[in-house]
Amino acid sequence: MSKIVVLGSGVVGLAMAMLLARQGHEATVFERDDAPAPGSPEEAWSGWDRGGVAQFRQPHFLHCSARQIFDQHLPEVKEALLRAGCVTFDYLTLLPPSITDRAPRPGDERFVTVTGRRPVVEYAVARVAEEFLPIERGVAITGLLTGPSAAPGIPHVSGVRTTDGVEIRADLVVDAMGRRSKLPDWLGAIGARRPLEEAEESGFVYYTRYFRDASGTIPPCRAGLLTHFHSFSLLTLLCDSGTWSVTVFFFTGDPALKALRDPARWTKLIAACPAHAQWLEGEPISDVLAMGGIVDRYRRFVVDGAPVATGVVSVGDAWACTNPVQGRGIGIGLIHAVGTAEVVREHVDDPVALALAQDTMTKARATPWYRDTVAFDRRRTTQIAAAIAGREAPSPTGPLDLLPVAMLYDADLFRAFLEINSLLALPEDVLARPGLADRIVEVAGTHQPPVPRGPSREEVLRMLA
Numbered sequence: 354m355s356k357i358v359v360l361g362s363g364v365v366g367l368a369m370a371m372l373l374a375r376q377g378h379e380a381t382v383f384e385r386d387d388a389p390a391p392g393s394p395e396e397a398w399s400g401w402d403r404g405g406v407a408q409f410r411q412p413h414f415l416h417c418s419a420r421q422i423f424d425q426h427l428p429e430v431k432e433a434l435l436r437a438g439c440v441t442f443d444y445l446t447l448l449p450p451s452i453t454d455r456a457p458r459p460g461d462e463r464f465v466t467v468t469g470r471r472p473v474v475e476y477a478v479a480r481v482a483e484e485f486l487p488i489e490r491g492v493a494i495t496g497l498l499t500g501p502s503a504a505p506g507i508p509h510v511s512g513v514r515t516t517d518g519v520e521i522r523a524d525l526v527v528d529a530m531g532r533r534s535k536l537p538d539w540l541g542a543i544g545a546r547r548p549l550e551e552a553e554e555s556g557f558v559y560y561t562r563y564f565r566d567a568s569g570t571i572p573p574c575r576a577g578l579l580t581h582f583h584s585f586s587l588l589t590l591l592c593d594s595g596t597w598s599v600t601v602f603f604f605t606g607d608p609a610l611k612a613l614r615d616p617a618r619w620t621k622l623i624a625a626c627p628a629h630a631q632w633l634e635g636e637p638i639s640d641v642l643a644m645g646g647i648v649d650r651y652r653r654f655v656v657d658g659a660p661v662a663t664g665v666v667s668v669g670d671a672w673a674c675t676n677p678v679q680g681r682g683i684g685i686g687l688i689h690a691v692g693t694a695e696v697v698r699e700h701v702d703d704p705v706a707l708a709l710a711q712d713t714m715t716k717a718r719a720t721p722w723y724r725d726t727v728a729f730d731r732r733r734t735t736q737i738a739a740a741i742a743g744r745e746a747p748s749p750t751g752p753l754d755l756l757p758v759a760m761l762y763d764a765d766l767f768r769a770f771l772e773i774n775s776l777l778a779l780p781e782d783v784l785a786r787p788g789l790a791d792r793i794v795e796v797a798g799t800h801q802p803p804v805p806r807g808p809s810r811e812e813v814l815r816m817l818a
């Protein structure tokens with residue numbers, strides 16, 4: 354049994370700590386925010402002060418991979434989500450009418466997820482975690498402690514220091530401090546090399562409003578959860594307890610659309626989209642919440658074949674954070690946490706082997722999702738830039754780019770799309786299936802990309818003027 358400290362009590366940090374506690378390690382979570390987990394889901398939504406998570410009340414969706422991980426590794430969490438009012442959602446209910454083959458397939462249950470508002474999800478995870486292990490809230494960590502090196506010239510982390518100067522020794526430190534994690538600076542302060550880091554502004558602004566129906570009736574979903582119009586997109590997410598969120602997002606470099614911050618204009622735009630207007634039929638339970646300036650950022654802690662330090666690993670957003678257009682952050686983080694737990698189980702007594710195995714695992718299981726998400730962002734910003742300039746967007750060419758069209762006309766391609774979208778199977782693994790890439794190209798070749806029903810760019814600009 355090892356002593357492990359997990360820094361940060363977001364959903365990924367808590368899940369990580371529970372996975373480690375389940376292996377028999379003495380895991381403790383240290384969280385900077387001092388507010389305790391509230392007494393009910395509704396208090397979590399209305400009053401939980403979680404300043405450490407800037408996106409706490411922004412729209413969140415848990416993908417099927419997250420549900421699958423909870424089922425396999427932390428079934429208590431899924432039970433707690435359901436008790437907290439989270440909704441069970443079967444993605445196959447979105448099978449479009451253009452697909453006539455409605456026959457079920459073996460394994461279709463993998464497309465079911467359980468999701469809710471982020472404060473409610475985190476409330477449920479935190480209540481379970483409290484039964485597993487200590488969560489020390491109101492303890493901010495400010496730097497790393499070092500011990501004897503496990504390999505020449507590589508600093509070894511042997512604990513952390515709080516802002517009050519308290520030293521906490523540990524066999525392993527897990528950085529789950531989210532997208533604002535300062536671990537590279539802390540590593541620099543103990544003489545370690547900096548990790549490799551890539552970062553780019555994702556380029557989107559989000560305007561979100563939440564609604565509730567007192568009778569618990571959720572409006573019918575007449576389009577997918579995510580619909581891309583010319584220069585804006587709409588994201589409609591089912592949440593818990595008869596609530597849902599509606600988000601308009603667009604390119605940062607499109608100042609004309611910033612007028613959508615005004616609730617009246619925001620409402621007018623949604624009302625003008627026939628397949629989405631029904632999402633306004635509820636009582637608004639928030640203002641139009643804005644968020645922008647979100648970066649895609651990735652870190653690698655093995656440089657030139659050697660770890661920058663031992664005794665410390667990063668998980669979830671602290672390792673890599675993505676623009677939330679595809680709502681993948683928690684799902685990717687949980688995949689990473691499960692892989693990290695496996696690495697710890699194998700190598701906890703060998704710090705160098707642990708650091709190298711963590712890098713290999715991350716590269717194989719989590720990095721491809723980061724790359725896929727960034728590639729999606731770049732494709733979408735190219736499309737939007739073309740729409741703003743009044744140009745045709747470049748035509749999709751490769752099978753992965755053509756899949757969003759082909760999946761509307763073929764039941765198996767629809768499932769292939771869902772597997773990728775929901776982080777159930779990596780794109781390269783799906784495309785490697787015999788005949789699948791050819792089938793995508795063939796189906797997409799006989800159909801035009803659908804044009805979502807709603808106002809043209811000129812009409813939107815007139816509406817917002």
Ligand SMILES: Cc1cc2nc3c(=O)[nH]c(=O)nc-3n(C[C@H](O)[C@H](O)[C@H](O)COP(=O)(O)OP(=O)(O)OC[C@H]3O[C@@H](n4cnc5c(N)ncnc54)[C@H](O)[C@@H]3O)c2cc1C
Nearest residue numbers: 361363365366385405413414494531669670677680682683
């Ligand atoms: C607008 C927006 C919408 C999103 N929507 C989705 C979605 O639909 N689906 C999805 O899966 N993901 C979504 N995400 C991503 C998701 O929010 C993150 O992936 C997720 O929060 C990562 O969890 P985490 O535990 O790694 O980090 P976080 O949740 O960020 O938690 C980090 C924790 O570390 C604590 N901390 C920081 N510094 C210290 C310190 N020095 N000492 C102690 N504690 C510290 C913080 O207070 C915080 O509690 C969205 C993100 C954004 C920005």
